Amino acid sequence: MIPDQITxxxxxxxxxxLGVGAWAWGDRFFWGYGRDYSxxxxxxxxxxxxxxxxxxxxxxxxxxxxxxxxxTGQFIRQSGKSVVLATKFYPYPWRFNRSxxxxxxxxxxxxxxxxxxxxxxxxxxxxxxxLETWGNALADAVQRGLTRAVGVSNFNRQQMLHIETVLLKRxxxxxxxxxxxxxxxxxxxxxxxxxLCRQHKxxxxxxxxxxxxxxxxxxxxxxxxxxxxxxxxxxxxxxxxPPLIRLLGEIGHAxxxxxxxxxxxxxxxxxxxxxxxxxxxxxxAQENAGALGWSLxxxxxxxxxxxxxxxxxxxxxxx
Ligand SMILES: NC(=O)c1ccc[n+]([C@@H]2O[C@H](COP(=O)([O-])OP(=O)(O)OC[C@H]3O[C@@H](n4cnc5c(N)ncnc54)[C@H](OP(=O)(O)O)[C@@H]3O)[C@@H](O)[C@H]2O)c1
Numbered sequence: 005m006i007p008d009q010i011t012x013x014x015x016x017x018x019x020x021x022l023g024v025g026a027w028a029w030g031d032r033f034f035w036g037y038g039r040d041y042s043x044x045x046x047x048x049x050x051x052x053x054x055x056x057x058x059x060x061x062x063x064x065x066x067x068x069x070x071x072x073x074x075x076t077g078q079f080i081r082q083s084g085k086s087v088v089l090a091t092k093f094y095p096y097p098w099r100f101n102r103s104x105x106x107x108x109x110x111x112x113x114x115x116x117x118x119x120x121x122x123x124x125x126x127x128x129x130x131x132x133x134x135l136e137t138w139g140n141a142l143a144d145a146v147q148r149g150l151t152r153a154v155g156v157s158n159f160n161r162q163q164m165l166h167i168e169t170v171l172l173k174r175x176x177x178x179x180x181x182x183x184x185x186x187x188x189x190x191x192x193x194x195x196x197x198x199x200l201c202r203q204h205k206x207x208x209x210x211x212x213x214x215x216x217x218x219x220x221x222x223x224x225x226x227x228x229x230x231x232x233x234x235x236x237x238x239x240x241x242x243x244x245x246p247p248l249i250r251l252l253g254e255i256g257h258a259x260x261x262x263x264x265x266x267x268x269x270x271x272x273x274x275x276x277x278x279x280x281x282x283x284x285x286x287x288x289a290q291e292n293a294g295a296l297g298w299s300l301x302x303x304x305x306x307x308x309x310x311x312x313x314x315x316x317x318x319x320x321x322x323x
Contacts, residue, residue: 005299006273012060012088013179014205015153017122019088021273022296023060023280024053024289025211030071034232037068041284043075048286050079054087056293062182062209062280064092064127065112077116089116090123090209092157093138100133105141109150124151125182129163139170146176155180155209161200168204178206185210185277187219187248187268187312188241193275202276210272213279214292218242219268221249241315248311255304262294267308269295274305 010021028035029046037046050061063072073091080087091112093105109124124145126138142154156167159181168178181201185192185208192198192208201208216233217223218241225242228234252264262270265281269292272279283289300308 006270006296010207010278012123012153012207013155014177015179017088017153017179019059019278020057020296021278022058022269022293023062023088023090023209023278024049024058024292025280025282026050026061026063026072026076027067028282028284029063029075030068032068035282035284036231037071045285046075047079047082049283049289050076051083052286052289053283053293054083054085056290056296058293058296059088060090060278060280061087062090062211064094064125065108065115066092066094066127070111070115073112073115077118081117088122089118090125090155091116091121092125092127094127095130095133095138097130097132100137102137102141102144105138106144106148106150109145113150120150120152122152123155123179124153125155125157125180126159126167128158129156129160135163135167136170139167140174142167143171143174143176147174153177153179155182155207157182157209157211159183161195161197164197164200164206165204168206178204180207180209182209182211182280184212185272185275185279186213186215187271187308188215188315190309190312192277198275198277208277210277210279213269213272213281214265215268216282218245219249219252219264221252221264244315248308248315251307251311255300255308258304259298259300262298263291265291266295267300270298270300271305271308274300 009018063076145151252267256262256267269279281292
């Protein structure tokens, strides 16, 4: 059911339907880089992902204030292999004209040590500049050969259709929309974004596909995530997690001892989206890559849909 390879939007970029997220590589503030895990751990996570056949690596100029791009660039050079590199432009309030996007992209390329990226995304649909401005700026970046494809992130249906129209006038297609999607947050199913992406051949890239670790089963009401992350999840949600984690375990058992994390990632792929789980070390990267190569049955997907239909998770975060 899950294809071995997928095409990113209607581009010529072909990838496995699972990527890896690089936010934690270099980010001390939210993830504890340099405290809870080392640069060597991050490098091992990158290397293990590549060895498992994963090509898509997602970073952003804001992750670790540029550190994630620098580390990812180093890892790529040390590996001697090519990846499908995605990064993002942040529309800060002081960015309001087209040329600022190309300047920001050149900054990302310098930190990455690359001549072009594969996917350049607008991180959030924020003012003050209009979607026309950023759509045209993305088209400029493609025409200058600085990116192979363009995408958006955290765009709702109207915003996505709007920027798609701006791009099409310039002869460029919208390859992807990266949004929050996991078993605990299924709003892209209910608000129609997932279906709209399918109809328009826009790849839905699912961020936080493990609900920032909750779906691995290691966090409980007596052992919540530490720091800022711990404050995002309500006690009520943590109290209601165990039946879901049990079901993920039972389903995983039926597939040769797949873990809850692997089942949760497989579920996202079965829905037609591309999850990009973050991995802080070798073990996490290897485990996450084990979500590839098999598929949940329709009955198992239906059971997971049923058990999560009334779970509403994180405070304040919407796609
Ligand atoms: N576009 C956007 O606005 C946006 C927003 C958020 C994320 N993203 C992208 O999406 C990527 C992934 O999202 P995310 O990092 O927020 O959340 P996630 O992938 O749901 O969770 C990642 C975290 O879960 C834990 N983990 C991962 N694999 C594990 C395993 N096999 N076993 C045990 N624990 C495991 C690790 O943290 P601990 O070990 O500390 O628990 C890891 O840092 C990011 O790296 C970034 O590229 C984009």
